[in-house]
Structures are given as C-alpha cells and as structure tokens.
Amino acid sequence: MKQIIILGVGNILWADEGFGVRAVEALHVRYELPDNVRLIDGGTQGLTLLPIIEDADVLIILDAVDYGLEPGSLHLVDDDAVPYCLTAKKMSLHQTSMLDVLGLARLNGRLPERMRLIGVQPLDLENYGASMTPPVKAQIDEAVAETIKFLAECGVEARLRQPDEHPDPLGPLSVSLEAYEAGCFA
Secondary structure, three states, X not given: OOOEEEEEEOOOOEHHHHHHHXXXXXXXXXXXXXXXXXXXXXXXXXXXXXXXXXXXXXXXXXXXXXOOOOOOOEEEEEOOHHHHHHHHOOOOHHHHHHHHHHHHHHHOOOOOOEEEEEEEXXXXXXXXXXXXXXXXXXXXXXXXXXXXXXXXXXXXXXXXXXXXXXXXOOOOXXXXXXHHHHOOOO
C-alpha cells in the first residue's frame, strides 16, 4: 500500500504564510483518512522533514507560494515542477529548506514517485501575529477539495466526518485557527 504524506508548511505567525498549516488542519477536522495517509503540520521544520518525505510514495504539499497571480488564487503543480515553484520567488526561509529537503531526497534516490503542490497566492506576509487575509482564507475549502480529489486519483477514499466527530488535534489547541483568531494563546 502506498504511503501518502499530506504536508502543510508555513508559519502561522505571519498572516498568509500559515495557509498550508491551516489547510491541513481543516482537512484533519473534516475528513478521516486511511492508515496509509499521514497529515503533517510541517510548520517551518525544514530538514527535519527529510525522513518523512523519503518514506512517502506520494507527497502533497499545501503552502503559500508566490506565483505572481492575483492574491487568493489557488494553483496546482505536479511532480518535477514542484521544486521549481518553490524556488521561483522565495517568500520565507521555509521554502528554501523545503527545496533543500526535496533536493536531498532526490540525491538519496528517495524522492516520492508522485508530488502535488497545492499553493495559494498570498496577499500579506508582513503582518506578524495576524491571521490569514480574507482572499487566502477563502481558499482553504478549495485546497481541501483539491486534496481530496487528488487522493481519489491515487485510489484513496476519504470519509467525511460527522458533525459530532471531534478528532484529536494535530497540534496544540492554543494555536488552532479558531483559538488563534480569538487571541487565545494559553
């Protein structure tokens, strides 16, 4: 059975930079996935993600990426084109380290067979402590839908959670989107 990693990267403290983490968080709340699919809040972990990526057969990255498009535009990139999108216009140090991680995985002969980057064009990356801007936040649902669609193309069925199902959080509740926007950092 193929090992699939869904990796949200970015820094939630810098407005739209947190898109990837927030999209993975939303996916986790909405869908139950089979055991061969792992959701990872990669934040800005960089090279520590190398063993996780090397163990993946399929890698889906959700991130804010400067494609030079209208803010809030969602753009999909596949396979060998993924690293090139992460180098086109670096917005933060995590993109450099993601490029390094993918480069090292390639050098080790352990790059995932399939990759998809689901990226959103950010509007604001300078507002420390702010949440995502409205056009970027509005793309979370579409990013989740694109992830589910790609999983289906890979033969993976995701089960929509019932409203009364509350999975364990991926990270501390104090930094969930709801708590963050409410100003609760306990």
